[in-house]
Amino acid sequence: MNPFTYxxxxxxxxxxxxxxAYQAKYLGGGTNLVDLMRETLERxxxxxxxxxxxxxxxxxxxxxxxxxxxxxxTALAEHRAVRTRFPVLARAILAGASAQIRNMATVGGNILxxxxxxxxxxxxxxxxxxxxxxxGCDAIEGFNRNHAILGASPACVATHPxxxxxxxxxxxxxxxxxxxxxxxxVPLTQFHRLPEGRPELETILGPAELITAxxxxxxxxxxxxxxxxxxxxxxxxxxxxxxxxALELDNGLVKDVRLALGGVAHKPWRAWKAEAALKxxxxxxxxxxxxxxxxxxxxxxxRDNGFKIGLAKRTITAVLxxxxxxxx
Numbered sequence: 654m655n656p657f658t659y660x661x662x663x664x665x666x667x668x669x670x671x672x673x674a675y676q677a678k679y680l681g682g683g684t685n686l687v688d689l690m691r692e693t694l695e696r697x698x699x700x701x702x703x704x705x706x707x708x709x710x711x712x713x714x715x716x717x718x719x720x721x722x723x724x725x726x727t728a729l730a731e732h733r734a735v736r737t738r739f740p741v742l743a744r745a746i747l748a749g750a751s752a753q754i755r756n757m758a759t760v761g762g763n764i765l766x767x768x769x770x771x772x773x774x775x776x777x778x779x780x781x782x783x784x785x786x787x788x789g790c791d792a793i794e795g796f797n798r799n800h801a802i803l804g805a806s807p808a809c810v811a812t813h814p815x816x817x818x819x820x821x822x823x824x825x826x827x828x829x830x831x832x833x834x835x836x837x838x839v840p841l842t843q844f845h846r847l848p849e850g851r852p853e854l855e856t857i858l859g860p861a862e863l864i865t866a867x868x869x870x871x872x873x874x875x876x877x878x879x880x881x882x883x884x885x886x887x888x889x890x891x892x893x894x895x896x897x898x899a900l901e902l903d904n905g906l907v908k909d910v911r912l913a914l915g916g917v918a919h920k921p922w923r924a925w926k927a928e929a930a931l932k933x934x935x936x937x938x939x940x941x942x943x944x945x946x947x948x949x950x951x952x953x954x955x956r957d958n959g960f961k962i963g964l965a966k967r968t969i970t971a972v973l974x975x976x977x978x979x980x981x
Contacts, residue, residue, distance in 0.1 A: 655693065661702040665831060665865060668703050672861035673833055675699035679863060681723060681762035684754050689767065692774060694784060704759060707865055710734070716871035722761030722829075722864045726817065727752070729760060739869060741878035741897050745820035748882040751889050761864040764818055764828065764844070767855065768811040768919075769891055770800070782808045783852040790852075798957040799893065802965075803949075804918040809852030810955060812916055813845060814891050819915035820880055822923050823897040824869050832862040841867070845920035852919070874901035874909040881972050882915070883964060892916030894965045900936070900976040907931045907940075910973075912948070917965060924948045927969065936977040938970060945969035 658675070662668035671677060677699035678686060689695040707721040710732050718734060729735060730746035746755065772779040772792045780789035792800055792810050800810040818841065826841040845856055858864075878899035884890040895915035901908045910931045912924035927948035934940045945966040952962045 655690075655696045655698075657690075657697055658699045659702065660699065662706060665703075665706055665863065668701050668706065669831065669833060669861050669863055671699070671701045672863070675701075677701050677861070679703045679761075681759035682725070682757040683762075684750075684758045685762060685766040692776065694767075694774070694776060703761075703863065708759075718869040719829075720760055720867045720869070722759060722866055724760045726750075726755040726758045726760065726763060729817075730755070737876075739820075739824060739872070739875045739878065741823060741875065741880045741899055742817070742820040742869075744880040745816040745882075745895075745897060748880060748895070749816035760817070760867055763815055764821075764841075764864060764867070765856065766815055769814045770811040771796075773811060783811060783848075783855075786851070786853050793955065796957060797955040799891070799916075800955055800958055801918050802952040802954050802958060802961050803914075803922055804847045804920065805953065806848045806850065806852070808850050809848035809919065811848070811852070811919060812891075813918065813920050815921065816880070816882060816892065816895060816915060818845075818921040819895055819913045820897040821867065821869075822921040823878070823899060823911040823913035824872060824875060825911070827868045827870070828864060829866040829868060830858070830862050831865050832859055834859070836865075838868070841921070842923045848919050872899070874899045874911065877901060877976050878911070879972060879976060881968055883968055894961055894968050896965075896968045896972045898969070898972045898976060900973060902936055902977065905935055907934050907936050912944075912969065914948075914965060914969075917952075917961060924969070926950075931973075936973075938974055941970045941973040941977075942966065944973075 678697035680700045708723040711719040730743045779791045882895040892915045897913045899911040914922040927944040930944040930947045
């Protein structure tokens with residue numbers, strides 16, 4: 654691990670000032686960043702501790718939630734309003750990592766975690782454009798069972814590891830940001846970048862820009878929602894395919910629907926085509942299957958991960974069938 658300085662920020666303004674002055678990284682729970690530093694994949698010269706700046710969940714009169722960035726994942730999953738009004742989010746968080754990691758990890762850090770691609774981590778034996786731009790991507794011709802089938806590029810086929818972010822994408826979450834240029838908000842679906850020719854650029858964050866909160870807008874449809882994660886083992890494994898879904902019905906018709914996929918792309922993948930195919934249609938297995946087909950029509954498998962296409966279709970269909978039968 655390279656030498657670095659450590660400073661605990663007094664407030665948000667102090668954190669941004671310090672990060673602007675040094676080649677700094679913000680430190681939350683450290684569950685991903687510290688690992689990356691240990692592997693020398695991240696080499697900040699300074700760490701700015703922001704974990705005590707902004708935590709807690711604010712329930713607003715319109716039914717929305719404002720989740721402060723330093724809120725621990727466990728606290729978010731256990732919050733009454735999340736469990737009752739946004740169950741897909743609680744279930745996604747509980748599907749990720751171990752209880753110990755959830756107790757440490759923060760919402761802001763979860764959003765910023767980096768891929769678990771083995772070629773990215775193998776700094777001494779593999780080529781990776783995300784780690785060293787222009788070096789190449791050994792995953793494309795290597796063992797790529799866990800890699801992307803949607804939104805990939807010739808430069809990178811890594812997948813985003815977060816479960817929480819898949820649920821946030823389905824819930825139309827909005828990320829609140831602050832920097833020396835002021836404050837701004839960005840829909841979570843636009844926060845992470847697809848790799849294209851620059852896979853090392855993973856988000857739209859500017860220099861020293863800090864996540865301060867995540868907002869969930871009012872969502873009556875979210876009461877009927879769930880998260881399903883398909884993985885190689887029952888716990889502490891990243892998704893091969895995951896589905897965050899919410900469904901609102903009116904006399905057997907799909908009034909509103911939200912779908913997002915994990916384990917299939919470089920970012921949490923909002924299934925816009927499937928949603929469009931379902932709205933106004935009868936809530937039947939046939940229509941659910943057709944919507945899944947529409948979303949996966951442009952999937953491009955690699956040598957080892959073609960099974961993900963069928964798996965994603967079946968999981969989407971099964972989750973929507975489950976929600977259509979739920980009485981709330």
